[in-house]
């Protein structure tokens with residue numbers, strides 16, 4: 075028995091874990107790492123089940139190849155050769171890549187996703203981002219100049235938090251990395267702060283708040299526009315950062331009076347004006363919004379207005395407001411202003427955002443004949459049959475592909491369509507660094523976790539699987555040396571750094587820098603380079619990080635010396651230096667966003683009527699991929715349709731009901747509860763496990779909410795799928 079420390083990779087909270095490992099390399103115990111300066115011992119039920127997930131007997135132990143409908147276990151060399159045979163005849167534009175949500179939690183996913191996409195030679199890149207947070211990326215890109223320049227609420231210092239469509243007591247936070255998010259909210263209230271939650275359900279987070287406001291799904295943008303209108307109308311604005319477009323924003327909000335907005339939102343007009351006044355009067359305040367207000371028809375407008383209110387109330391980029399983290403591995407600043415729509419999807423003409431096309435268009439891009447039709451698909455850590463809108467249609471489309479390869483630990487609803495499945499090693503066999511999530515953390519912090527258990531003989535690391543796929547896709551063949559890819563990327567990174575004016579290594583010799591790097595693998599060498607070049611790096615980073623008091627700059631060695639993580643400190647103001655917009659100001663009225671405001675204005679006249687469907691998050695679930703872990707299914711974690719008891723009585727429903735939408739129909743078990751507002755029903759997504767080799771999941775199959783969601787409706791600015799506010803009808807089963 076031994077103990078080991080590592081970051082939990084199961085959600086965005088990046089908690090430190092202390093693992094007990096037996097002689098056979100099995101994880102026999104998991105507890106929170108008390109010495110982690112960020113998570114301080116916090117752990118949730120998912121983290122506590124890491125050992126069960128890691129040791130799941132249904133995980134694939136080796137690669138599979140499908141021939142004539144039968145799965146065969148093959149060697150890794152045979153599997154990569156099968157990938158080469160399948161991919162080589164298909165030209166780049168007819169290939170596609172889908173990256174699932176867990177890619178954001180692995181080093182390999184973050185380091186090799188872009189090289190793999192480039193090697194495939196296609197613009198058909200899809201990911202879970204357009205089923206989740208693309209509206210935030212687009213609004214951040216247009217307002218601040220970079221899609222990853224996303225402000226987070228300064229949870230530990232704020233005096234007032236307005237939260238829309240977010241439920242961190244279940245999710246543990248999203249686009250806001252904060253271990254023990256629930257504890258941070260309780261401490262906010264304990265120090266006299268105020269928490270207001272806006273949600274169509276009285277969630278556990280809402281129950282904790284000082285005030286919960288029921289709102290009709292999909293109308294958060296109207297509520298926020300009503301707040302913006304009030305701030306201007308009552309002369310409550312207090313802009314403290316350099317901005318452009320203030321007058322245009324005021325003009326855009328002119329028609330959105332509190333009364334007009336309140337009607338469409340289903341809230342009292344006095345509440346809209348009171349929220350505006352409270353935000354303006356609070357010593358510090360932040361508005362924060364997530365999934366429930368992102369995956370809606372006005373997703374990008376909502377996310378724009380969140381930060382517009384933060385600016386107008388003087389709370390953007392100040393302690394206690396909404397602030398920009400400064401991660402240790404932060405890349406160089408963006409040089410070109412952000413834009414979307416640089417190309418469009420072939421069938422529906424939807425715009426690209428962040429180099430991706432909307433997952434809502436994937437099925438039709440596979441089905442529709444013509445030049446550029448997708449004939450080959452690579453999926454990595456994704457199960458879009460359960461997580462994409464109208465998964466039923468996508469399921470059928472995938473069956474018609476000429477070739478599909480999946481990197482995934484499971485044979486599941488999506489990977490069953492693959493011709494080759496390449497399973498990554500166990501979680502504890504991979505090194506970990508959160509390239510994406512530390513850029514969203516409420517404190518500047520860094521932690522690296524080396525592998526806890528060595529790889530089995532002959533088994534490639536996840537990074538090697540990615541690198542081999544990239545080399546096959548670029549025509550270098552199944553036998554090419556994956557280390558060459560890392561060296562090529564390192565060389566490009568170092569050459570760009572020494573050539574960049576103002577870089578800490580400007581003018582130095584890339585070969586000399588390469589010789590200084592340490593790390594046991596390609597990903598570790600690349601992390602070392604990023605840390606040394608970063609804002610606290612030992613290659614001339616200009617900020618003290620102060621963690622161990624040594625005054626040394628950050629490198630991989632620093633993090634290896636600090637296995638519980640390094641606390642760099644509270645967030646600090648970063649504007650205007652961080653801004654990468656053409657104007658070098660915060661753009662309050664970007665052209666593409668203003669052009670979408672008339673659609674929001676038109677919706678002011680809508681009458682509420684009929685039922686709408688929304689999603690739901692559970693503490694012991696994260697999309698579809700933890701449903702094969704027995705301790706995480708069952709109990710309250712159920713695939714039921716929550717509905718207001720008054721609606722059950724009015725419609726004469728029994729235990730089950732038939733729910734119909736434009737996309738399909740389901741028979742679902744009802745869960746009457748007065749925590750959901752009348753006219754709204756809620757079904758969690760990621761369920762509908764049937765006919766796969768995941769035995770626990772199959773026993774707790776549930777139904778797929780994405781049999782009801784409609785792929786033809788998207789947020790037009792980001793292409794994000796609409797999962798909340800889907801019109802449905804209900805009838806007795």
Ligand code: SF4
Nearest residue numbers: 082085088089118121
């Ligand atoms: S909150 Fe997230 S990171 Fe923390 S233990 Fe739970 S799943 Fe892991």
